Amino acid sequence: MAQRRAFLSRTTLTVALALLAPLSLSACGSNTGSSGGGAGTLRVMDAYVDQPDKQVYAKVLDACGQRNGVKIEREAVPGASLISKVLQQASSRTLPDVLMLDNPDLQQIAAAGALAPLGDFGLSADGYAKGVVDASTYQGKLYGLQPVTNTIGLFYNKDMLDRAGIEPPTTWGELTSAAKKLTSGKRYGIAFSAPATREATWQFLPFMWSNGGNEKNIATPEVAQALQLWVDLVKNGSASKSVVNWGQADVNDQFKAGNAAMMINGPWQFPVLDEEKGLHYGVVQIPVRKAGGAPVVPLGGETWTVPRTGNAQRQAKAAKVVACLNSDKNQLSLAAERQTVPTKTALMDKFAAEQPRMKAFIQQVRDARARTGELGKDWPKAATRIYTAIQTALTHGATPAQALKQAQDG
Template sequence: MLNSATDTAEHTKNQKFFDRCARPLGLRVEQLSVPADQVASKALRMASSHSLTDILELDGSELPQFAETGGLRPLAELAVTTSGFSRGAVSLGSYRGTRYGIARAVNSLALYYDPDKLEKAGVGPPRTWRELRTAARKLTGGGSYGLAFSASPDADGVYQFLPFFWSAGGNEARLDGGEDGGGGGGRAALRLWKELVDDGSVSKAVVNWNQQDVNDQFVAGRAAMMINGPWQVPALEAQRKVDWAVASLPVPHRGTAAVAPIGGTVMTVPGSGDEGRRRNAAKILTCLNSPSNQLAWSEAVNNVPSRTAAARRYAGQNPKLAPFADLVTTARSRTARVGTRWPAVSDALAGAFQTVLTGRGSPETALRRAQRQATGGE
């Protein structure tokens, strides 16, 4: 298996699950782990030399480029089922309606907050954008901002912008609206981010912060709330400086659902190699995605099971993280609408919010330019 489990603890946890599934079959799984941003290029090099591993674990956003070349076997041909999985999890591993990858756990974003600071300010966890802006203002002061998020010009910033963009109706296939609509949602999301910065409730430095920087600000007491994912839980549990809780993401208006990006990796079976090895790989994937294994793995890495029943059980056993389990039910794949165009769309979105937050353009002009960039017009 080629994956990105370079962290010693994650690598070791992975191996325990692989061994659990492989030993009854008389098999052994060997992990070849490289940094996450090198998995795709490593896989392409290995494929060109006909040495690709039996299982390839990719970030969900990278799956389309491999599926488009015909280099992956459809799960249906391997008798690997995703029945009972959340719609977002299925979409994460699909390309043009065909399932190629299976996610045993997924993640998304939510609103973390310091209960003590909110209580002192007399505010509750904000549920709407209006409440978010009001609460952020009241929570700002004494060396602490009301809210922190990542607006870096890369995948981190785009991942954090998408919940605002999508929840307002933004359309990644037509960033400026056009005939498909969605421009109003994009403009509203950009205006909200700009208003929070102009209010002084969010640091101007967010244009340089990745998601780890955001968590560092929160832990240091320099932000009362933050947008972040469940991967920050180990760091939060390891510190004693601030208390923390998790709430759902604020939405434009009451009664609307938060739409966040679904994140995580998907395990795929390359089309090359021996048919017998492919069948064995399929058996490993089926075992790894049993309800009990999904639940155990999710608890080990603070993610949410992709099976809806297992996700409900996870929420019951981990009430502090229950908002993440709720959010992944409406979460969307970044590549579902645009497929292999996602990298260009992502870069264009990053350029749009960087332009607006640094005062170099309005939401309208930034989105028009983003659409030209995303479609190769600039």
């Protein structure tokens, strides 16, 4: 999922999945809501309730339906309610024919038996970025295909950096120095998102992963070094103490208003930033600890799945719609319209040439990592531990090592 929206809390999701677990696969495979009749109409459920995404996907879904001889009945559900509705529908056997999921949610929903493996319909993820495939795979089987993805980078105000004689930083040392030099009056050198939510985890992962940290055990020197960077930026005044309350939209507001010379954020902010006349900005990859290193970033975005509805004919048609959404043409058009990155590696160079400001994101996506790649359906617990440690270090004065150990042991 693009991190522009907040989905159901992972605590709620874990509880709901525990309640769903006793359901057998046969129960999920007898869907009274979608199994009646032939495949002339398919029910589709996604979370694109806001424009322009809502209209963008309405258009492409209708076109894919027409191409495959079916009418699309689409329901857009607010992100915060999507998973709870999916679980309720799985329990009541009324799942839609095509279902969009935030990619970190897929493995948990697949583990509950609610999704059909796409290999059953002859679909594969050959040619997709590895991290994208990992995110949509559970126990060796592919359950989703994701047409576009996103990640985060370092935005910078070109005019502010030019006046200060500073090049966009590529290392932690350069980032620290630049942020300190750019801090003046009410303007901070850098802004990032560190609230007690998974937005903080999402923003912290590039620093943690690029330094060799791992979510299996966050109480390590590598993760402590990454967290120390954030602590130092706040302590020396280069970043606001309010980062512990800022979501990514708040960070973008600070940057847009000129209150931050740099920020960590994603390409979904381009339309908002472009509204500000006179704002000249650029984007580079996330800085790494040592020169020459490559940033390891998390993959966002949504994956499209075929729920177990108990109707083979409808499922086969649903799989064709999922394949259509992932065609080369649709990957490129969706990426351009939604400020995202195509997930097929063969399309990335073409897209970078057409959309040069996406270059930094495309470079990082090639080797980006799925958040569920290491822990699978247990990822949400690790995500909570990470943002808890960040909060403890930034607000309660604990050292990064202490905060991380406390979170890991808790």
